[in-house]
Amino acid sequence: MSGSRELILERVRRALADAPLAPESPRDYRRAGTLSPVARTELFYERVCDYRAEARRVRAGELPVAITEVFAARGAQRVCVPNDIASEWRVDGVNFVDDEELSWEELDHIDGVLTGCTLAIAETGTIVLSAGAGEGRRAITLIPDLHVCVIEERQIVETVPEAMTLLTELGAQRRPLTFISGPSATSDIELNRVEGVHGPRNLVVLIEESA
């Protein structure tokens, strides 16, 4: 409604006739973390486990073995991957389906999805996807029931402000962003936590030690 735009702006200006002051916002909260890289990884691992997601720490170079084990343990055979995933992640024994405009219906019949991520936040046990390299479009990490996400140790930051700063530095603010902290969950029935509603019911986080 074109008239409404002018009307609302006029109402706002009239409501602010007393010209309220708004001094610059103080930013005295913690921005940078203080933990060593080892402690940071440990904290991230603990916090992810706290959400009842499965987290595994993987030595440098042993990622293919871990990927094989994770999918085998869950009987996942057909696994969706973004086209630009690292070639060493395409392990034998799993039928990888490249996401070439797969329909929602097709994604609904796939056993799992394997992606990387942009960064992870230790303090909150969060992984952040930004539709970047090795991450794919949002639907592929949403519809399948199992999401296996690989994180390199050096991608972990300690605090939320560090994560937002890094996203800005990467120029990712305007890309589609998804923050994931554990599997989907609801507490709507008598406050009983039930894991797995509409998003993947199983989230596996593989933390790869930096070489």
Added chain:
Amino acid sequence: MSATARPFPEAAHDALRDAQLRSNLFVATQTIRDKRNQVVGELSDWEELREAGRAIKADVLANLDRYLLQFEQAVADAGGQVHWAADAGEANQVVLDVARAHGVTELVKVKSLTTDEIGLNAALEAGGVSAIETDLAELILQLGGDWSSHILVPAIHRNRTEIRDIFRATIADDALSDDPGELAEASRTYLRERFLTARMAVSGANFGVAETGTVCVVESEGNGRMCTTLPPVLVTILGIEKLIPSFADLEVFLQLLPRSSTGERMNPYTSLWTGVNAADGPQEFHVVLLDAGRTNALADTVGRQALHCIRCSACLNVCPVYSRTGGQAYGSIYPGPIGAILTPLLYGVEHAPTLPFASSLCGACYEVCPVKIDIPSVLLHLRAKAVESAGKPSLTMAAAGWLFGGRRRFAAAQRLGRLAQRPLIRAGKIRRLPPPLDAWTRTRDLRPLAGESFREWWERRG
């Protein structure tokens, strides 16, 4: 606020008699409160975050016209379409027009207080479009023909057996048990097909970033991700107070909100998107900037801080009044302490004159508010306005004013009162006063006047 809303004291009276409701609420508010305290206690800089949150929101309000224009431009630059709605009717019409343009008769919805506030579902229904609620609690309410009792856990007044019965009557067969896991699974099965085939979705939003035109939805179940990712057309209704200046400001609110709301370090899913992305998500995106009373609240220099609210519901869980009456007694989409100020500010105090009194002014709400809304002060301010709008004070109050106005008059009244109260005292308490004083004893017992006043005692000691 619904047109038929009853005054708070009357509705609260009924709610207090509902033992199931009271026990569910007690457990819920207590549990969430404990979780919140624990995760807030983990952050050494909580007070600094609160202060930053308050200051950022104050900046947004003080420069709201500028931020609205900046947001509008940023969304348009990113390929989104911006609409302005002065009232609920206009916002609903935008959604209906978009649905009609695409020949859509059924759409999926993310839980949104704002769309509840404007009565979107009913307006769509009247226009031949059905809206399916996809949040589990909202679905329970929708299928049960019921309405919300808590901002965060709207179906908290329903126990698992009631929910099972609602599902059996609507979306599942009689084999369904009352196990919460099974109930969640039933809703997953019912909704999945709708997510995968929906051609249009409607959402609210937690934040809109003026700098980038980014919209943010914070949730737990994944229904928000489904709705904002899969359908080709998305409409987001955004109250004009939901803006924040910059992308970096999210670092404050994404810490304050989940810890205050569900008592989690971070909620399971947060989605952020900006306009239209050719390779990912909806290819048509509309955002509706909604006033619907927000500029009324903004014009109130004391009350405008209520617009800082990020809808966390922490104030509900600590409120001694809310934790006994529940949300429905408030007769508004926004219950609890924040609702007691927000509702009259949005709709005018004359339409909700009892709400500012639905509080004991204990101040617990102010202490937990992540954006430091001084709810007790705003309540007092609105009480004064409610009394003003109701006209002259009553004869009883005028008489009381005269009595309290002079020392001799007051002392004489005390002596008289001691005599007059005798027939009214039962077991050391006065349970019922004669009219018009019975307004006080209708909800309280009264202690009798002491046999001797302090002043009399002091004088007797010489």
